[in-house]
Amino acid sequence: MPVSSAGLGQNLRSAAPDMTGRKWLELASIVARSTISWSRSRSNLMLQGATVGVLGSGKVTGKLLLAPNPALVKGIFTSYGIIGNASGVLARAIGVGVAAEFSQKAIYSGDSVGVGVGTDVSKVVLANGPALTGLISSNMAAQGWSGSQMGLISGAIGTAIASLLLTGTGTGGVSGGGGPIPSSGTSISGVK
Numbered sequence: 001m002p003v004s005s006a007g008l009g010q011n012l013r014s015a016a017p018d019m020t021g022r023k024w025l026e027l028a029s030i031v032a033r034s035t036i037s038w039s040r041s042r043s044n045l046m047l048q049g050a051t052v053g054v055l056g057s058g059k060v061t062g063k064l065l066l067a068p069n070p071a072l073v074k075g076i077f078t079s080y081g082i083i084g085n086a087s088g089v090l091a092r093a094i095g096v097g098v099a100a101e102f103s104q105k106a107i108y109s110g111d112s113v114g115v116g117v118g119t120d121v122s123k124v125v126l127a128n129g130p131a132l133t134g135l136i137s138s139n140m141a142a143q144g145w146s147g148s149q150m151g152l153i154s155g156a157i158g159t160a161i162a163s164l165l166l167t168g169t170g171t172g173g174v175s176g177g178g179g180p181i182p183s184s185g186t187s188i189s190g191v192k
Contacts, residue, residue, distance in 0.1 A: 001105050002192040003039065008032035015100070016093035019086075026143055028093070034135040035098065035161055038128075039106075042190035045165060046126040047108050049187035054120015056177040058110070060120045062132040062172015064106035069167065070095030073112040078157035091160070103184055107192045108170050114185020116178020122160030122175040122189055124168040 009032035011023070029092065038074045074091035077083070108122060137154040174187070 002107060003007045003036055003101055003105045005032045005036045006027075007105060008036055008097065011100040012093045012097035015096035019089055019093065026145075030136060030139045030143055030145075031157060031161075032095070033040060034139050034158075038132045038135050039191050041166075042110075042188075043171050044128040045124065045132050045191050047110070047122040047187075047189040048125045048166075049120045049122030049170075049189065051112045051118055051120045051174050051185045051187050052113035053115040053174055053176075053183065055114070055181040055183035055187075056116020056173045056178025057113055057177055057185075058116045058120070058176020058178065060112045060147060060172055060174050060189050061107065061109045062120055062170040062189070064168050064170040064191060065100055066099040066102045066106075066165065066168040068096040068099040068177075071162055072164060072167075076160040076163060077132030078158050080152055082153070082156050083152065085103050094157065095159055095164060098164055101154050102165070102168065102191075107151075108172065108189040109192060110187055110189025112174040112185055113175065114175050116176040118174045118183075120170075120174055120187050122171045122187060124166050124170070127162035127165040128157045128176045130148065132162055188189075
C-alpha cells in the first residue's frame with residue numbers, strides 16, 4: 001500500500017494526542033495532503049542507489065526506511081524562530097508522524113543501470129524543501145489561513161519534512177534482464 005494523505009494525517013494526529021481542536025486537524029490535513037502530493041514527483045523526492053548482481057539493466061523496487069527524529073524538526077523550528085510548548089508538540093507530530101507513514105508504507109521504484117538482476121541499497125539524495133514549502137503555503141491559503149506568519153510556518157514545516165526525508169534509506173531488489181557476468185551499477189528511484 002503506498003503512502004497516503006489519510007495515513008499521514010492519522011500518523012500526525014497519533015504522534016500528538018495532546019493537540020486538539022479544529023485548527024490542529026486542519027493543519028494536520030494540510031501537511032498530509034501537501035507532503036504526499038509533493039513526494040510523488042522525482043523532482044521533489046529522489047533516491048540514488050548502488051546495485052550489485054548480474055550485468056544488464058532492470059527495474060528497482062525497495063522499501064524506504066525513515067527513523068523518527070523530532071529533535072531535527074525542533075531544531076529547524078527554532079532556527080525559524082518558532083519556539084514554545086506547542087512547537088515541541090508539533091515537532092514531535094512531524095518527526096514521528098512523517099517517519100511512521102513513510103517507514104510503514106513507502107515503496108521506492110526506479111531504474112537500474114549496470115545490473116539486471118540483483119540487490120539495491122539506496123539513499124534519499126534530493127528532498128526539495130522550497131517546493132514543499134510552496135505547496136504547504138498554497139494549501140494553507142486555499143483553506144483560508146492567512147496572516148503575516150503563514151510563510152514562516154509553512155517554511156519551517158516544509159524545511160523540516162524535507163530535512164527529515166533526507167535521512168531516509170532503503171533496500172530492495174533489481175529485476176530485469178541480464179547475463180551471467182557479475183556487475184555493479186547505480187539506480188535512480190522515486191517514492192510511491
